[in-house]
Amino acid sequence: KAGVTQTPRYLIKTRGQQVTLSCSPISGHRSVSWYQQTPGQGLQFLFEYFSETQRNKGNFPGRFSGRQFSNSRSEMNVSTLELGDSALYLCASSPGGHGDTQYFGPGTRLTVL
Amino acid sequence: GENVEQHPSTLSVQEGDSAVIKCTYSDSASNYFPWYKQELGKRPQLIIDIRSNVGEKKDQRIAVTLNKTAKHFSLHITETQPEDSAVYFCAASITGGGADGLTFGKGTHLIIQP
Numbered sequence: 044k045a046g047v048t049q050t051p052r053y054l055i056k057t058r059g060q061q062v063t064l065s066c067s068p069i070s071g072h073r074s075v076s077w078y079q080q081t082p083g084q085g086l087q088f089l090f091e092y093f094s095e096t097q098r099n100k101g102n103f104p105g106r107f108s109g110r111q112f113s114n115s116r117s118e119m120n121v122s123t124l125e126l127g128d129s130a131l132y133l134c135a136s137s138p139g140g141h142g143d144t145q146y147f148g149p150g151t152r153l154t155v156l
Numbered sequence: 157g158e159n160v161e162q163h164p165s166t167l168s169v170q171e172g173d174s175a176v177i178k179c180t181y182s183d184s185a186s187n188y189f190p191w192y193k194q195e196l197g198k199r200p201q202l203i204i205d206i207r208s209n210v211g212e213k214k215d216q217r218i219a220v221t222l223n224k225t226a227k228h229f230s231l232h233i234t235e236t237q238p239e240d241s242a243v244y245f246c247a248a249s250i251t252g253g254g255a256d257g258l259t260f261g262k263g264t265h266l267i268i269q270p
Binding site: 076 | 157187188190192198199200201202205207245247257258259260261262263
């Protein structure tokens with residue numbers, strides 16, 4: 044099976060702009076989770092989608108949002124970008140059941156200038 | 157919410173020696189504990205995981221132990237090799253990785269000295 048893919052791999056934006064990142068899960072997986080990775084804060088959970096519904100959400104401001112489509116592909120949107128949003132954004136997919144392993148994508152490196 | 161502490165932040169060992177990384181968690185309801193390895197510029201990859209109904213799990217040179225009473229779990233790598241050099245993350249989750257999201261430790265940079 045093909046692994047988790049993310050597009051784009053690199054992105055440069057300026058403060059105040061918005062950005063949309065995309066994640067395609069492993070075929071058959073119905074759950075997609077998003078994480079932010081920074082040197083200072085490490086890996087932090089943003090939110091998780093299962094069957095087009097947000098099941099859980101981490102402690103991030105409302106500027107961070109997401110959605111999931113019927114084919115399980117997911118998008119994450121960040122509005123009004125701040126310098127501190129510069130990070131590696133990783134998505135992970137799993138079948139969606141309790142205790143299922145999460146498999147990560149390669150990430151999108153976002154730089155906010 | 158859950159809080160995961162990971163130690164040490166950096167670990168340097170001689171090739172062939174063993175390495176041990178320790179994590180503690182705060183929420184006694186957590187019942188799924190995966191370990192991920194992340195090489196520079198690459199995605200985190202699951203190397204082993206353990207669930208709360210098991211005290212120890214092994215996979216070749218890698219083992220994980222879990223003490224639910226003390227709320228800590230550890231990663232053990234024996235006969236370390238140069239390709240083991242990477243950042244290792246522990247994580248904890250309630251009910252499993254899908255429903256609640258993973259809470260990660262800050263990572264351990266493992267350096268294997270030749």
